[in-house]
Amino acid sequence: MEKVNVNKPWEQLSELLQTNDLQQVIDFVDSLNPADTALAVSRLSNSERTQLLTLLEPEDAAEVIEDIPDSQAADFIEDLQPEDAAAILEELDSDHVADLLGELDDEDATAIIDRMDPEEAEEARQFLTYDADTAGGLMISEYLDFKADQKVKDVLDNLQDNREEYADYDVQYLFVTDERDRLQGVLRMRDLLFPRRTAKLSSLMIRNPYKVNVDASLEDLRNFFEDHNLFGVPVVDADDKLCGIVMPEAVEEANEKKSTQQFLGLSGIVGGEEFRSMPLLARSGRRLSWLSLNIVLNIIAASMIAIYQDTLAAAIALAVFLPMVSDMSGCSGNQAVAVSMRELSLGLVRPTELLRVLGKEASLGVINGLALGILLGFMAYLWKGSPFLGLVVGGALAVNTVVAVSLGGAIPLLLKRAKLDPALVSSPLLTTVTDMCGFFFVLSFASLVLDKL
Amino acid sequence: MEKVNVNKPWEQLSELLQTNDLQQVIDFVDSLNPADTALAVSRLSNSERTQLLTLLEPEDAAEVIEDIPDSQAADFIEDLQPEDAAAILEELDSDHVADLLGELDDEDATAIIDRMDPEEAEEARQFLTYDADTAGGLMISEYLDFKADQKVKDVLDNLQDNREEYADYDVQYLFVTDERDRLQGVLRMRDLLFPRRTAKLSSLMIRNPYKVNVDASLEDLRNFFEDHNLFGVPVVDADDKLCGIVMPEAVEEANEKKSTQQFLGLSGIVGGEEFRSMPLLARSGRRLSWLSLNIVLNIIAASMIAIYQDTLAAAIALAVFLPMVSDMSGCSGNQAVAVSMRELSLGLVRPTELLRVLGKEASLGVINGLALGILLGFMAYLWKGSPFLGLVVGGALAVNTVVAVSLGGAIPLLLKRAKLDPALVSSPLLTTVTDMCGFFFVLSFASLVLDKL
Structure with a gap:
């Protein structure tokens, strides 16, 4: 094989x-x-x-x-x-x-x-x-169900008769329903090993089995399977009618799909997956749709430089540091975005806990801001021999790092509360603000000590 | 419940x-x-x-x-x-x-x-x-195995006696081994339903069952379970000794873990997951380790601006466009990185197919580069009324977009061949080069027409 x-x-x-x-x-x-x-x-x-x-x-x-x-x-x-x-x-x-x-x-x-x-x-x-990420969207209809008044013999005969068809079935349980297809109980295959063949299923089945509703969310299903080590769970509709089975693999797969979408979204691949086997213009158009939004955001951020153009002209060395301060802050902020997205998806933080996240990130921002600010400031000082240039550049990076990580931590929570997809929106939003603030801090700090630069 | x-x-x-x-x-x-x-x-x-x-x-x-x-x-x-x-x-x-x-x-x-x-x-x-992402790392040791010369009755007695212990077991198969624990066959629980109780397992079992080696990779296992709709596969060592069972959920879970690591790596969270319940200094230190590398790369890229400082001083309006051109190219490149990483992990492209990827991306880069370049160039022209400024800025963005997407598509393949993790290295590497090239194109194009700007 x-x-x-x-x-x-x-x-x-x-x-x-x-x-x-x-x-x-x-x-x-x-x-x-x-x-x-x-x-x-x-x-x-x-x-x-x-x-x-x-x-x-x-x-x-x-x-x-x-x-x-x-x-x-x-x-x-x-x-x-x-x-x-x-x-x-x-x-x-x-x-x-x-x-x-x-x-x-x-x-x-x-x-x-x-x-x-x-x-x-x-x-x-x-x-x-059904929504793709609900029990209804994840369930399969290939399962075995019998009526409560059928006997073990009936089941065994049925299994024998349909051996081939059932061989493809994933399910190791038999589901027992009443005359109106409502779920009554469940039997494991092995429960058929010992009883008399004339016993009715109703006398053998496990009553009140675990079940989930068709509209149970992916998170509910993950919780369910983490709690219960089962091969599948029956899905019932509002009338308690059995309509399918969700297997744990389907839940894991849906989860993986979600992680993939997050990963693609964060990288600016929107509207579903892209494969290079797709037509060139379709690929190009979809990527452009996201890039065009980005270029607008970039223009907004860069307009801050236009405002301070005279400051910059008076101290052209600053131009070297503008992209560095904005890039570095963007990186710091994106780290915080990733941690928030991850904690949200694991349920380790709730969308309402903004203050907790801000507290945790701001304190980290102060440490990393100081570390990075001192590093960059010192290099600026070494390069031009101007302590003021070092202070302006280092100070701007330090302050902007605090802004970026706090914002980066908060944005996914805010987007989640606004029912927007953090994977798609966090990064462009964050980068625009941190670029803008980065340019502003460098140039406004510089304008304060312009005669000394 | x-x-x-x-x-x-x-x-x-x-x-x-x-x-x-x-x-x-x-x-x-x-x-x-x-x-x-x-x-x-x-x-x-x-x-x-x-x-x-x-x-x-x-x-x-x-x-x-x-x-x-x-x-x-x-x-x-x-x-x-x-x-x-x-x-x-x-x-x-x-x-x-x-x-x-x-x-x-x-x-x-x-x-x-x-x-x-x-x-x-x-x-x-x-x-x-065992490596975490191999059959050895993913298998469980909780399974039922019997010897080939045991009888159905022995199994049924054993099942009855250990009902409680086995209730926690995931496995729906019985594995049959010889006296030296080598895998001989497999039995489904339901195969015990019909035969005589004195029958030997060796006469009932499916011989030469599917199996995987302890060092089978995650990809092998994914392929296996996509090919075979089974509840688990036995794992054998080099001597064909049965040593565990891999369940399909474990494979899906490992996959999800990999997607998560990719997502975190791309966002600059390295060295494992970060949760806000971890000590502040540990979190800060790990984030800084990645940021410090980035700041060095940023300095390399920004040094290009320092080289062309005089050009920039002579046409200060360019300063507004420097971060825009580098940012936009970075975004375009990261889209290509994501598509390559995704195709690699799905096996839709092989690490050696560099030319295929370069061809597909360069043609897309020309289209998107022209679209974005014309857009940005036109805006630059409108803002300052200088067609030359528009040409410089738009041309630089167009050319740099082609560079960025080609490089973005290629980098994950090259890293994979060099056995480096694309998720960790692609983005910083790409950004450094596209920043550097972006600054270079804007400023060198500008220096050609400096008197007209």
Whole structure:
């Protein structure tokens, strides 16, 4: 079962596609590990990719799709005829279907759903109504449920009869419902090992099992699984009707997705993931949208220099230090942003605890401000031999560091309270203010001692 | 079983600790959800926290520790007497023990291990030898294994006898080994449902089961679990001896940890996580270590301004645009860094594919460089009415954007090849070069047309 690393799998795949030999293509794709499958498929041309996904049986195509990151897979599915896409989606887990459809335009998603098997289509529509980061969005519909008045024998027969279908199922529990599909209890597989075969499930099941509501948040689910070492938790709707199962892996995966979004957001990649397989203009446009906002913020900050232009002209050496003071403060502030974002996401600080954060950061800001200020001030003094230049530059960096870390610590909390995404907004906001303040401190301090510089 | 949100759980916990009433403390901690437990414990004073963890039975203390992020939990454990710490660690999963011990100083870790139950100590020592991000570092030792010549009846008896102990076990498989502990096969619990009770495991087990080597990487494990929808995979050493099980959740968790480290590293939080419950000087020192490197890099970049000081003095309006050009290029470059890091971690680009990345980024850089350059150049022209100022500023931004995105795309690949961490090094490196080039382009272009500015 060892998978081998192939040097340029997309070239081989592309050649095989030209021969149109289905079996060879299947064998080759099977021989790739998931990362190489994703790589190979992403490097094909659009038409080759469409050829591959339609040449393969829907079941095999679905396995390929599973190896590809969601946002990329959604792009590929969009290129297919809706009926081909529908056939593939029918082979995927229900929460995966919802994730993919969620990345498509509404129009494309509808076209695909309309061509799915009515039952699966109904399910997909239902799943799409849930928020991605709730129990409804994370649950799967592949689970085993039986009625409370069924007997052990019924279950065992059913398990035997559907051995193959169930082999793909993730769930190690049986869920027991009443005649109106309301969750009554749960049974572990092993609980079927010992009892009489005529025993009713209602007499064996664990009553009042753990469950979560469809709208339980990602944080609720994390808390749940940290508290309970379970393989999955049943999800019920407002009427207590069983509607799915959330697995702990799905929760971890959603968490990872969130971390990734934070990371991308902080780096100015907005509106979802970017892959270099996407069209150039789409990539360029999305990056520009964020940069254009930034350039406006930059202009606001730099206008402070324009105001003090005469001061600067009178002591041109200051120009060397302006970007240094603003950059360094920006770095200090971003450290505080990261700590706040992390503590927020771990629940170690609450959005309302502004004073606590300000206190903790301001005291750190004083220490680091002094350290950095003395360092930079001393270097300025050495360079030009002017103690006043050292005082102006060092003093400005010290004061601006206190401003930057306090602000950096506070901004994520404020954004969270304003229901804005700290990952997207913190850094541009912080940098604008710290740039502006940095320029202001250097130049206004300098204007006080201008004759001595 | 509903957990309630308590307003300031640490205050209540602190009060309860003063009464020293064990049962009340247990009840209160039980009533908190994991996030609130972590919050409450992190806000206690050091002495209160030590009192809590020693007052509780080791088993209950271990549950508290499980709710706390590893690096913070390690700090708390360090404050305990080694024998108290050892008693608590004995109650944790083996991979969690290894994670915590790995975060301690060697000396502290040894002191604790020496006081653990000899068998558990031996295991902990063994686990510590594995890299955290390998199968050895991620596996747990809590699994069920039987010998190939045992019978179904033996297993069922054993399961009955150890019901309580096994209830905590995560694993739904039985592993079958030979007399020298080498992995022979695997059985699902449900495979015990049907066969005769006198059947030998060797006749029932699935032979040649999937397995991974102790040194399998995180990426191998991700690939494995993407390929195989299993609840866990057995881990064997070089002699094929079964030594543990890796669960898919552990792999997802390790992944999330990696994303978090990337996010923190990019923001300049190095040397592990920072929480505001840590001592002020430790936090300040760690942040300073990264900032001091940055200030040196900043000085190198700013020295470019010093070189062109006369040009700048002759056209002081340029000073307004210097930080803008360098900042904007830095932002563009960081977008490319993020895309490269993401593609690398997904395996969508290989570290050797420098030309591919340079091609993709340079073409994007030309488009975005032109767009931003024209925007900024036009604004500069409007502000001072000088077309030459516009050309200098806009041209410099355009050229520097191409440099920045090409470099930003390439740096993570180069660092990966040099086995350095892209998250830590990319941004400072990129910013230094783009600052320097930005200053250079603005000022050298300006010096060409100085008499017209």
